[in-house]
Structures are given as C-alpha cells and as structure tokens.
Amino acid sequence: MQTSFLEYSMSVIVSRALPDVRDGLKPVHRRILYAMNESGYTPNKPHMKSARTVGDVIGKYHPHGDSAVYDTMVRLAQPFSLRLPLIDGHGNFGSIDGDSAAAMRYTEARLDKAAMELLRDLDKETVDFQPNYDESLQEPKVLPARFPNLLVNGSNGIAVGMATNIPPHNLGETVEATCLMLDNPDITTEELMEALPGPDFPTGGIIMGKKGIIDAYETGHGNITVRAKCEIEEKKNGRASIVVKEIPYQVNRKRLLEKLGELVRDKKLPEISNIHDAADRHGIDIIIDLKQNAIPQVVLNKLFKHTQLQVGFGINLLALVDNSPRVLSLKEILFYYIEHQKDVIIRRTRYELARAEEKAHILEGYIIALDNIDEVISIIRSSQTDKEAAKRLSERFGLSKKQTDAILEMRLRRLTGLERTKIEEELAELREKIAYYKRVLSDDSLVREIIKEELRDVKKRFGNVRRTRITGEAKDIEVEDLIADENMVVTMTKAGYIKRLPVTTYRQQKRGGKGMQGVNLKDSDFVEHLFVASTHSYMLFFSTAGKVYRLKVYDIPEASRHARGTAIVNLLPLDKGETISAVIATKEFPKDEFLMFATAQGMVKKTSMDLYDRTRRDGLIAINLKDDDELIAVRRVAKDERVIMVSSAGKAIMWAEDEVRAMGRDTMGVRGMNVPADAHVLGMEIARPGTDLFVITEKGFGKRTPIAEYPEHHRGGQGVYTITMTQKKGLLSVMKIVGPDDEIMIISEEGVVVRTPVKGISELGRSTQGVMVMRVADKDRVTAVAISSTGKKRKAKPGVEVDEDQMALLEAESETGVLGEDDLDDLDE
Incomplete structure (x- = not known):
C-alpha cells in the first residue's frame, strides 16, 4: 500500500498536477499545444473542430478522459482565465458567469499566435524528446517557451500533499524583469519589483497592498487581497449607485449576483434598493442602486466583507525543477527560465551551425566542380556507373561523399555564370553565419543579449497594458471617517x-x-x-x-x-x-x-x-x-x-x-x-x-x-x-x-x-x-x-x-x- 501510494503520488506530482518551471505547462497543456502544432492547426490555417484536436491528444499522447482534455483546452482559450490565451477558440468557450463551453463537436480551435512562441524552435533540437505512452511516437519533455509562461499565465493545481497557485502577470513587465535579471544575476527582489510590481489578472481588479506580493516573491508563499473595481455614481435625485466594473480573478459573476440578491433579501444590506445586471459586449457591469440616505463607502465596505467583491488569493510558487517539486522565489523562477533559454539558444545555435557547415561544405564542392567543369563532365561521361563517377571525382578533386553526391545531382542550369556568382555569395554568407554561430557558442554574454532581444520582440508583438491596479493596504474604512x-x-x-x-x-x-x-x-x-x-x-x-x-x-x-x-x-x-x-x-x-x-x-x-x-x-x-x-x-x-x-x-x-x-x-x-x-x-x-x-x-x-x-x-x-x-x-x-x-x-x-x-x-x-x-x-x-x-x-x-x-x-x-x-x-x- 505504502509503495503503491508513493508511486501514485510521484506520478501525480511529476506528470499531472504541477507545471514545469521552464515552460510553465503541465503535461496535458504541453501535449495539447504539441498535438495541435503537429496536426497543423496553426494561426495561418482555418479553425479545426475541437473534437479532432481532443482525439489527436488522446490517441497520440495523453491516454486520459476526453472531457479532461477538452476542459483544459477550453481554459487555454478563455481570455478571462489566461492573461495571454494560447488557443484561438471559435464558438462558445464559456463565460465569466460560469457558463460552460459548448460540446467539443460544436466548437472549433487553432493555436493562437502567442502559443507559437512557446513552440518556436521546437524543430531545431532545442529540447529533449521522450517516447509517448505506447512508444510509437516521440513527444517533447518541455517546450522551448520563448517567453516566461509560468509567470505570464500562472498556474494552479493540487497534487498529493502539495498545491501550486501562481497568479498571472503582465507579459511586458515579466519580460522586463527577465531582462533585468539577465543584466544582473545578483539583482534584489525589490529591484525586480520596479519592473514587475505584482500579478496582473486578466479580469483586472485591485490588489490591496504590497506586503503579500513581497512575501510571495521572496519566500514563495504570500497572501494578497483582490478587490473588485467599483465606481460610485451620484444620480440627479440625490441617490447613489455602485457600479462594479471589474471583479476579482476566478470569481463566478453569476454566483456573485446571486449572493448579492440573497444579502438584500435577508436584509443584511438594507441600504440597497435594487441590483441589476448591466453586462453587455462592452463590459460586465453590475449596478447596485442605493437608498436615499445610504453612504456608498459604508455599503461598499459591507459588500467587500460579505461578498466575493473582495477575495484573498494565496500565492504558492510551487513548480517542478528537474522533475522535483520546489517552492521558488521570483528570482529562482526567473533564474531557471533563463537557464532554460540559454540551453535553448545554445542547442538551436549548434543545430544551425551544423546545418550551415553542411551546406557550406556542399557549396565548396560546387565551386570546385565549376572551376573544373570540363574535367568533371569528362569524368562523369566516361564512367560506367554513378558509383564509379563518384569514386573518380573524389580521388581527382579530394571531395567528400556528400560533395560528390551533390555534384552528381547538380542540374545543368547551375553551370551558368549567374548561378556561379549566386553560389559564391551564398557561401560567403554562410561563412559569416558560421563565424557568428561559433561566437555565440563561445560567448555567454552574447547568448544573454540574444535572449533579451528575442524576449523584447515577443513583448512588442503581444504585450499590452496592465489591467490590475496595485494600491495601498486594505483598510476597513471606519464609519467614523464618513x-x-x-x-x-x-x-x-x-x-x-x-x-x-x-x-x-x-x-x-x-x-x-x-x-x-x-x-x-x-x-x-x-x-x-x-x-x-x-x-x-x-x-x-x-x-x-x-x-x-x-x-x-x-x-x-x-x-x-x-x-x-x-x-x-x-x-x-x-x-x-x-x-x-x-x-x-x-x-x-x-x-x-x-x-x-x-x-x-x-x-x-x-x-x-x-x-x-x-x-x-x-x-x-x-x-x-x-x-x-x-x-x-x-x-x-x-x-x-x-x-x-x-x-x-x-x-x-x-x-x-x-x-x-x-x-x-x-x-x-x-x-x-x-x-x-x-x-x-x-x-x-x-x-x-x-x-x-x-x-x-x-x-x-x-x-x-x-x-x-x-x-x-x-x-x-x-x-x-x-x-x-x-x-x-x-x-x-x-x-x-x-x-x-x-x-x-x-x-x-x-x-x-x-x-x-x-x-x-x-x-x-x-x-x-x-x-x-x-x-x-x-x-x-x-x-x-x-x-x-x-x-x-x-x-x-x-x-x-x-x-x-x-x-x-x-x-x-x-x-x-x-x-x-x-x-x-x-x-x-
């Protein structure tokens, strides 16, 4: 029993409930993105039925229930759940009111542009692959993740004996914090917070006070209070209304409305005369009308106390580091992400260097052949088989097998003078690239500069303004103050x-x-x-x-x-x-x-x-x-x-x-x-x-x-x-x-x-x-x-x-x- 339970626990921890510190994804998310990429459901192609994607994921990589996979996929498409949605959904993918998505046979989806940044360079041997469940295919152990997805989209999951709850952050701010860390690995949390002041929820809201954020960023644990964004509107008849513009992250708006109605019905909020739902395609407003002599700020205080217009968010920065769960500080999360990016850049550079050297080698063979074209043609014409021709060419000009094969397959059009010039230019260009790749592989600071440059490019394309405001500590406004x-x-x-x-x-x-x-x-x-x-x-x-x-x-x-x-x-x-x-x-x-x-x-x-x-x-x-x-x-x-x-x-x-x-x-x-x-x-x-x-x-x-x-x-x-x-x-x-x-x-x-x-x-x-x-x-x-x-x-x-x-x-x-x-x-x- 003990052995079985420990094995089960490790399985849940490592391959189900916790995200990897490098790409911020759990196995099911990674498999959905990889399967969609492999099947070609990319942003430049039409949307594809969700059932087809779910079938691919289940059949190839994730032998679990279809509803589990579809629910995960739906969440990846919800703009109120993810700060930077990774799937571009077409159809009913649920709402902030808690409505569920339509069945997968009705909805369609494809990868969002941001998801392509997580998959970018996957084909350049940047990450390790492992066999799928039946060893018939290979799947990536981790994605290259060209932006810090663990922080940008956050994560929450319950494993065995541990849980993670990482809030979403603003992409631009996270990129800037990563760049600061690249410039100065010994940077303090305080200095990092100048670039990344705190979480940025997709639903907006207001974070009350910085203490919980500082605790979380320094120790991995912290509690923050998130409030709805409310505006008080004075009416001509002397009455006032409270308009709820934004609600805290993960709060079900429909249940919130029901709770408000309950409090008014039970006379716990006698100052409220009416509540109506003013949601439309422009916003999710809830309008709370107050009675004649009600003090709006006092009513707001009561609402914050008794409803989910104010909620606590317990931050727990737990992620997998080398397949082991660890509670991390903000600096550690950025450190492991940067280490992963260094690895990705170095592996990509090695791959590109090998390709460039291979191509340059062939072009050098072409140049030798063109310099001695009459003799090359003569050798080929006088040879009985291509093997013989290859052997004679190799012996005569000292060419490698790859070069002789390429010469033998060369088309006659490449013998023109213009083609020769092109080959020479291409070879010069390749030699420059090879020199650059070698410089990158030998210079750590250059690797850092590349990471910064590519991160800032992602920020430029996908970054947007902060939605969540961070204000002073939440203080119950004393009635006396009003x-x-x-x-x-x-x-x-x-x-x-x-x-x-x-x-x-x-x-x-x-x-x-x-x-x-x-x-x-x-x-x-x-x-x-x-x-x-x-x-x-x-x-x-x-x-x-x-x-x-x-x-x-x-x-x-x-x-x-x-x-x-x-x-x-x-x-x-x-x-x-x-x-x-x-x-x-x-x-x-x-x-x-x-x-x-x-x-x-x-x-x-x-x-x-x-x-x-x-x-x-x-x-x-x-x-x-x-x-x-x-x-x-x-x-x-x-x-x-x-x-x-x-x-x-x-x-x-x-x-x-x-x-x-x-x-x-x-x-x-x-x-x-x-x-x-x-x-x-x-x-x-x-x-x-x-x-x-x-x-x-x-x-x-x-x-x-x-x-x-x-x-x-x-x-x-x-x-x-x-x-x-x-x-x-x-x-x-x-x-x-x-x-x-x-x-x-x-x-x-x-x-x-x-x-x-x-x-x-x-x-x-x-x-x-x-x-x-x-x-x-x-x-x-x-x-x-x-x-x-x-x-x-x-x-x-x-x-x-x-x-x-x-x-x-x-x-x-x-x-x-x-x-x-x-x-x-x-x-x-």
Missing part, C-alpha cells in the same frame, strides 16, 4: 430611552421663549442625562453592576424631536436587573483627568480616564462591587475640587478629591462615607463654590443649603446632618447640587410631577427640618429630581456632560414632555 463631525443633542430618560438629534434641530429663540415639543414620554419618565456631544465622541455608560459600556455618539440612533428614542437594552448587552446609573461623554481619554465613582454602601474610587479607552462587546469592569452593593454615581473630577456625598439617613460629608488616590479599573476603592446598615448613599456630586445642596425626603419635605455651610472632613466619616430627620418626613430620597437660577422637577413613584424654581425653596441652615416642597399621597413617595437650567448659563462644551452639574444646557422635559428650546440658543459650538 460621518460629518457635528454636534448632537443626546438625551437619555430615567426609563432607559436614548436618542440623538442635531443641535440645529432646535431653532434659536430669545430668552423666555416657551420652547417647543421635545419628546413624548411615558408617565413618570423624564430626561435624566442630557449632553451636547460631537458625533465622533464616545459615550461611556456606567451600570449599577459596576460595568462600563462604550458607544460612539453616531452609534446612537437618530430620532425626531417627538420620538421617545431607542431602549438602551437594544444597544448595550445589559444583564437582567442591570440599569444605567451614570453617563459620561468624552472625545479623549487623558491620563491626567479622573472619574470619581460612588456606590450605595459608601465606597468611592478615583481612576484615570485613560484606563477606559478600550472596549469589549460585553462591557468592561469599571469598579469591583460587593455582592449587595451597586454603583450609583460617576462624575468627572478635576484637581482641587470637593466631593459631597449624602446618605438616606440625612447626613452629608464633603471632602477634597485628593483624599482618594488614583487606582486601577478592576478595584473596589476605599470608604468614602460611613453609612448605617439600614441606610445607603443617595448620591455623590462635585460641590462647586456658589452652589447649594438640595435634598428632599420621600414625603416631599426639602430644603437647600449653601455648600459653604458644610465643613470639610476626611473621607470615611458619617458626615454632618443636612436635614433634621423625623418619622413624618420619611427618609431622604434625592440629593442634587443646584444653582440659584435652576428649576427643578420632582417626580413621585406614581408619576406625579411638580415643577418649581429653586429660588422658591427656602435656603435654610444645615440642621433644619426643611419645608413642604411637594405634597405626596400617603402611599406615594418622591423618587427622582431632574434639573432644568433656566437662568444665565455657561456655554456647553462638546463632549462634556451637560447636566445638573454644569447647569448649562437645557430645560429637561416636563410631565408633558416639553423641551425648553429657549435654552438651546447658546448651543453654537
């Missing part, structure tokens, strides 16, 4: 609905305007986070489970003014019961800026923003939490700022941000506030000078106290009372930092909303009881407070959260969903 950098208003409600819309949606109004309808919300829902951020900014979503998720602003679906938006669970992979507790908008992640975290049990942590400049589909750990703890607030904190925390037990603690040292992402933090077992931290804010701390209890009693009244402590204490607690008032429910010109909206569990200006709430000392801010039913309780900024404010900076901390953007939606447009007049940035 989206305008503009400011967006991003809103997120307490119930988790998020949307974005351009700042320009809100018309400017004079101060005191009544605003416009902003968003229709469900009862008891309200806008909790509101930003002005660039489309290219990041949104960091911190969840109660201590995780952080990241989205680009452009990833948030755009919605109209009246729409509620998209549920955040559709954008982020939140676990059951996990909600968003804080949102930060930022464009950059500087090392020297920090985020301060606070949990319900009073833990705090400060971490550099640059640790959050990464992303994972299922979120990153932002802070480590104890089992029964949750993240309640995240704020950006600057150097020397004060942090204030308030507990449900009615206490507040303020401390400097440098009380907490910066630590890593995956940490628990340190104690920020000590809270009793039955209480929890309500919130954490940055306490800026000139602001007030507003607190409200579950039963609607609230007050505001200037920040200046709170003493600064070290972190970790219980804090000082911010309101005198009584059973009647209930536990503290919400804390906010407010400005004197703010308006607040208080929302209860049952959806009751009260809107009131901050100025209307008494400014009281720390340990006072507070006043009734909202009347709450017995079974109801206050759950949230939202802030609207209605007074003088600072301009919003793109990428910075504009919420109650900055008191700078916009009126939050009221119970009717009115968005205070009068406060968007400053959103110029």
Whole structure:
C-alpha cells in the first residue's frame, strides 16, 4: 500500500498536477499545444473542430478522459482565465458567469499566435524528446517557451500533499524583469519589483497592498487581497449607485449576483434598493442602486466583507525543477527560465551551425566542380556507373561523399555564370553565419543579449497594458471617517430611552421663549442625562453592576424631536436587573483627568480616564462591587475640587478629591462615607463654590443649603446632618447640587410631577427640618429630581456632560414632555 501510494503520488506530482518551471505547462497543456502544432492547426490555417484536436491528444499522447482534455483546452482559450490565451477558440468557450463551453463537436480551435512562441524552435533540437505512452511516437519533455509562461499565465493545481497557485502577470513587465535579471544575476527582489510590481489578472481588479506580493516573491508563499473595481455614481435625485466594473480573478459573476440578491433579501444590506445586471459586449457591469440616505463607502465596505467583491488569493510558487517539486522565489523562477533559454539558444545555435557547415561544405564542392567543369563532365561521361563517377571525382578533386553526391545531382542550369556568382555569395554568407554561430557558442554574454532581444520582440508583438491596479493596504474604512463631525443633542430618560438629534434641530429663540415639543414620554419618565456631544465622541455608560459600556455618539440612533428614542437594552448587552446609573461623554481619554465613582454602601474610587479607552462587546469592569452593593454615581473630577456625598439617613460629608488616590479599573476603592446598615448613599456630586445642596425626603419635605455651610472632613466619616430627620418626613430620597437660577422637577413613584424654581425653596441652615416642597399621597413617595437650567448659563462644551452639574444646557422635559428650546440658543459650538 505504502509503495503503491508513493508511486501514485510521484506520478501525480511529476506528470499531472504541477507545471514545469521552464515552460510553465503541465503535461496535458504541453501535449495539447504539441498535438495541435503537429496536426497543423496553426494561426495561418482555418479553425479545426475541437473534437479532432481532443482525439489527436488522446490517441497520440495523453491516454486520459476526453472531457479532461477538452476542459483544459477550453481554459487555454478563455481570455478571462489566461492573461495571454494560447488557443484561438471559435464558438462558445464559456463565460465569466460560469457558463460552460459548448460540446467539443460544436466548437472549433487553432493555436493562437502567442502559443507559437512557446513552440518556436521546437524543430531545431532545442529540447529533449521522450517516447509517448505506447512508444510509437516521440513527444517533447518541455517546450522551448520563448517567453516566461509560468509567470505570464500562472498556474494552479493540487497534487498529493502539495498545491501550486501562481497568479498571472503582465507579459511586458515579466519580460522586463527577465531582462533585468539577465543584466544582473545578483539583482534584489525589490529591484525586480520596479519592473514587475505584482500579478496582473486578466479580469483586472485591485490588489490591496504590497506586503503579500513581497512575501510571495521572496519566500514563495504570500497572501494578497483582490478587490473588485467599483465606481460610485451620484444620480440627479440625490441617490447613489455602485457600479462594479471589474471583479476579482476566478470569481463566478453569476454566483456573485446571486449572493448579492440573497444579502438584500435577508436584509443584511438594507441600504440597497435594487441590483441589476448591466453586462453587455462592452463590459460586465453590475449596478447596485442605493437608498436615499445610504453612504456608498459604508455599503461598499459591507459588500467587500460579505461578498466575493473582495477575495484573498494565496500565492504558492510551487513548480517542478528537474522533475522535483520546489517552492521558488521570483528570482529562482526567473533564474531557471533563463537557464532554460540559454540551453535553448545554445542547442538551436549548434543545430544551425551544423546545418550551415553542411551546406557550406556542399557549396565548396560546387565551386570546385565549376572551376573544373570540363574535367568533371569528362569524368562523369566516361564512367560506367554513378558509383564509379563518384569514386573518380573524389580521388581527382579530394571531395567528400556528400560533395560528390551533390555534384552528381547538380542540374545543368547551375553551370551558368549567374548561378556561379549566386553560389559564391551564398557561401560567403554562410561563412559569416558560421563565424557568428561559433561566437555565440563561445560567448555567454552574447547568448544573454540574444535572449533579451528575442524576449523584447515577443513583448512588442503581444504585450499590452496592465489591467490590475496595485494600491495601498486594505483598510476597513471606519464609519467614523464618513460621518460629518457635528454636534448632537443626546438625551437619555430615567426609563432607559436614548436618542440623538442635531443641535440645529432646535431653532434659536430669545430668552423666555416657551420652547417647543421635545419628546413624548411615558408617565413618570423624564430626561435624566442630557449632553451636547460631537458625533465622533464616545459615550461611556456606567451600570449599577459596576460595568462600563462604550458607544460612539453616531452609534446612537437618530430620532425626531417627538420620538421617545431607542431602549438602551437594544444597544448595550445589559444583564437582567442591570440599569444605567451614570453617563459620561468624552472625545479623549487623558491620563491626567479622573472619574470619581460612588456606590450605595459608601465606597468611592478615583481612576484615570485613560484606563477606559478600550472596549469589549460585553462591557468592561469599571469598579469591583460587593455582592449587595451597586454603583450609583460617576462624575468627572478635576484637581482641587470637593466631593459631597449624602446618605438616606440625612447626613452629608464633603471632602477634597485628593483624599482618594488614583487606582486601577478592576478595584473596589476605599470608604468614602460611613453609612448605617439600614441606610445607603443617595448620591455623590462635585460641590462647586456658589452652589447649594438640595435634598428632599420621600414625603416631599426639602430644603437647600449653601455648600459653604458644610465643613470639610476626611473621607470615611458619617458626615454632618443636612436635614433634621423625623418619622413624618420619611427618609431622604434625592440629593442634587443646584444653582440659584435652576428649576427643578420632582417626580413621585406614581408619576406625579411638580415643577418649581429653586429660588422658591427656602435656603435654610444645615440642621433644619426643611419645608413642604411637594405634597405626596400617603402611599406615594418622591423618587427622582431632574434639573432644568433656566437662568444665565455657561456655554456647553462638546463632549462634556451637560447636566445638573454644569447647569448649562437645557430645560429637561416636563410631565408633558416639553423641551425648553429657549435654552438651546447658546448651543453654537
């Protein structure tokens, strides 16, 4: 079994699947070309039935199936399969759509002119011959191949345990590279690539990047990416179309169209409105019409990703060298080709020298005979037989057998004076040729010059322009590169609905305007986070489970003014019961800026923003939490700022941000506030000078106290009372930092909303009881407070959260969903 399999393997490798490095042909190709040449199906003769050629090949040289031979022959005639077709087909020889050729009884073929260059000088003993399968005929072991066919037409084949995949190249470029190698055998791959930059596929297309080409040319292995050539056409109605002009090599166009249709049907490419086949005798165009707002470049990216408009081509330069398979570099392929050409030229020269010497020898005999013509005639006339005449002539004039035979066969017309002159001229010419042939055989540089000259002649007759473009490395065009950098208003409600819309949606109004309808919300829902951020900014979503998720602003679906938006669970992979507790908008992640975290049990942590400049589909750990703890607030904190925390037990603690040292992402933090077992931290804010701390209890009693009244402590204490607690008032429910010109909206569990200006709430000392801010039913309780900024404010900076901390953007939606447009007049940035 082992022996048999090894024998079979070697047979497949050597005499079936792999091309010879010298002529770039597998045995079946070589036999087809040789059989057609022997039968005279050449370019100067009429086309001949393909079945006749197939019969010749099978009967004389290749005892295999007729379909195998015909399929090979068909491929040799296809201009989309070979860069330089070797067979001139007449009839249906298949198409780039994958249509098969007509049966061989219908089609006709003859050798193409280029194939004659592979066979040229075959009759001049330039290559070795071997017996055919039944030893009744001789066939060439290799063809003279007067151009580097292995590179020009490429090859692909699967042997046993190995495979070859050589891409086609441009004839002119390959010839120039060979000439460079002839001039300088020590040339580098880099220098060769100036003449031969890379493969040139018959179907055109674009090769993305040079790395794969360099790898292949230097090591024999390399991967290249080939893309279709697509043009984007803008139409008058504002829509665009993608026109596919050229497709990658060996891609079946019909299957490509089917795949495109499938993707559109399955709604994987919703931006496409229509696909139609615009192929005609001028081109193979596929026209892809896009919908109104589709970005052509983004659609193209998706097409490259999901279809064969972009394919990988694995180059494997494997060929037979002295009947052994070898992986070769570009230099080695050219070296072996040049060695073969040297051998061909030397053998051809020897053959021509022998012929020339033979002819000159006979002409020298003629000259001797003409000089002594009377005596020669006399000897011939007086001889009884031609043998006797030959012997006497040979003895008299010292002629060889060949010369005497030629003299005896000479016609009388050659005895004229004009004929004598011709003979002398011909002899002189032959002597010149003989001298030249001898010079060629003794001078290697002359052999190289002949190879160059003959190659350039082939290039001149058959060369054409490059079809495949080589461009820079394939980079997935980021959607971001195609989206305008503009400011967006991003809103997120307490119930988790998020949307974005351009700042320009809100018309400017004079101060005191009544605003416009902003968003229709469900009862008891309200806008909790509101930003002005660039489309290219990041949104960091911190969840109660201590995780952080990241989205680009452009990833948030755009919605109209009246729409509620998209549920955040559709954008982020939140676990059951996990909600968003804080949102930060930022464009950059500087090392020297920090985020301060606070949990319900009073833990705090400060971490550099640059640790959050990464992303994972299922979120990153932002802070480590104890089992029964949750993240309640995240704020950006600057150097020397004060942090204030308030507990449900009615206490507040303020401390400097440098009380907490910066630590890593995956940490628990340190104690920020000590809270009793039955209480929890309500919130954490940055306490800026000139602001007030507003607190409200579950039963609607609230007050505001200037920040200046709170003493600064070290972190970790219980804090000082911010309101005198009584059973009647209930536990503290919400804390906010407010400005004197703010308006607040208080929302209860049952959806009751009260809107009131901050100025209307008494400014009281720390340990006072507070006043009734909202009347709450017995079974109801206050759950949230939202802030609207209605007074003088600072301009919003793109990428910075504009919420109650900055008191700078916009009126939050009221119970009717009115968005205070009068406060968007400053959103110029």
